[in-house]
């Protein structure tokens with residue numbers, strides 16, 4: 282059993298906040314345990330609660346399309362949410378619910394060790410950058426320790442406001458560029474430590490995840 286499997290078991294049995302009383306299924310998240318790229322949404326909706334899987338309703342179908350637009354499949358990334366149980370009537374999760382659930386997200390990040398995390402929407406953004414506006418910081422990469430954060434609009438935003446669809450597609454194209462970009466070459470501390478230039482081929486490892 283992997284760390285992620287035991288976390289999923291703990292999440293499925295969790296009663297640490299009131300959302301446990303109204304859920305049909307908890308939704309731990311899914312994808313590759315070795316994913317280099319992790320997406321974090323807000324919380325399960327109706328379809329996700331019914332099936333115990335993240336992003337399988339209309340917002341999820343758009344997310345699949347967005348992933349395909351940069352050549353990725355769900356199985357290559359990891360997708361989860363700030364809260365693992367559906368808030369009734371799809372209301373915003375309460376701060377206390379996100380707080381109670383954050384231990385699971387932190388443990389998932391620790392187990393997967395993604396290189397890039399994409400917070401989808403303002404609730405996930407606030408975990409790292411409280412008080413900042415998603416409209417201002419979206420599609421800009423920022424380092425946070427060993428992890429690159431690349432916040433994006435939540436795909437559901439395009440379902441409410443069709444004009445955002447092409448903005449979100451453009452932002453995803455920027456995510457694709459980031460994933461293909463060469464990682465910064467670490468600074469050599471002395472002439473001796475500096476590696477000889479390669480005869481051919483790329484001189485720097487790609488962040489290149491896939």
Ligand code: URA
Pocket residue numbers: 322323324325326329334335336337338340341362437
């Ligand atoms: N919206 C989310 O934030 N998460 C899901 O899993 C589905 C819709």
